[in-house]
Amino acid sequence: MANVAVVYYSSTGNVYELARAVVDGAESAGAEVRFRRARELAPEEAIQSNEAWAKHVEETKDVPVAQSEDLEWADAFAFGTPTRYGNVSAQLKQFIDAQGGLWAQGLLADKAASVFTSASTPHGGQEGTLLSMYAIFAHWGSIIVPTGYTSDEINAIGNPYGVSSTDGGVTGNGGPSKEELAAARYLGQRLAQKAALLAA
Template sequence: MSTKLAIVFYSSTGTNFQLAQWAAEGAKEAGAEVRLLKVPELMPQEVVEADPAKVKHQQNVKDVPEVKPEDLEWADAIIFSVSARFGNMASPMKAFFDSLGGLWFQGKLANKVVSAMTSAQNPHGGQEAVILSLYTSMYHWGAIVAAPGYTDQSIFGAGGNPYGVSVSVNGEGEIQGDIDAIRAATSHQAKRTVTVAGWVKQG
């Protein structure tokens, strides 16, 4: 039986959508059944429309389903990808987490295998802090964190973050660094998450 993986992303201009897509590719290569799911935008539409990059991204994800709590109940494993905001996860992702009290209370988030990725405008813009804040919520769920650590050489090429893939972006929202290495590290993180979830599922 294949591992069921939900990849949940929030992205305002497309960076974390790209990371999520690379993760989906890797997970499918590992034999997982994948749901790629977006967290809905909370910014007023007039703010979105004032930024061409946001408008373009909104068009790019218009056919991607919005995540629902039942998607997390369905999943054996979950990968989160979210942009940084002042050293914290962006508020739409936090709002989604805050909607999960019912599942948490029923114990339906326990033993999920989880991992996380992020982006910021520079390496010291909260990249590690954002991932660790995501994992703090996961600990409350009783989830099992599958961080990439240094389990593959690609992690070093992608910047060396052992907590999860993190990238820097320029003013136009373009990912900086070795794209091939970042893609490889993202794929490895997804495959590792699926593998660990398979172990847990098999008991």
């Protein structure tokens, strides 16, 4: 059995839904999972200016905020973020940037790692975002676990780098499709299985 940390940032809920599906997949493979969100950094006026954002912040206020100890505990981690100009959101990146202490001690090395993302348009930078997170894992010495074209679920959404979702609207009201959620569950399952092999 592996310990898996699923750490995400979501403003309007799309990445949150993907993250929940990743958790389900990892648990189905026998993993113990910590579900954590990155700390919100946006000013309150920005959040309140978007009804979907404000609603999601209120609905997920009880999700624990990610801490360094969650990554130290984990045998594997899956990071999820909305695409921000083809890159990682500031909120998740701030959490990642704060892990220098663990990195310096080698405590992030040899752990399985994978990623998932969402954007409002089909070519909104999803692949760039996923690949940018893999560069972080390379610096950490983590074992990158891409989805690859290894299942029908991934073939259905067509992204070998990780799981990506297209919301279909900047308001964030569309949400991931059933195919994207199935791919996210597969990602969690695959990550947990590879982590268990590494931990053994």
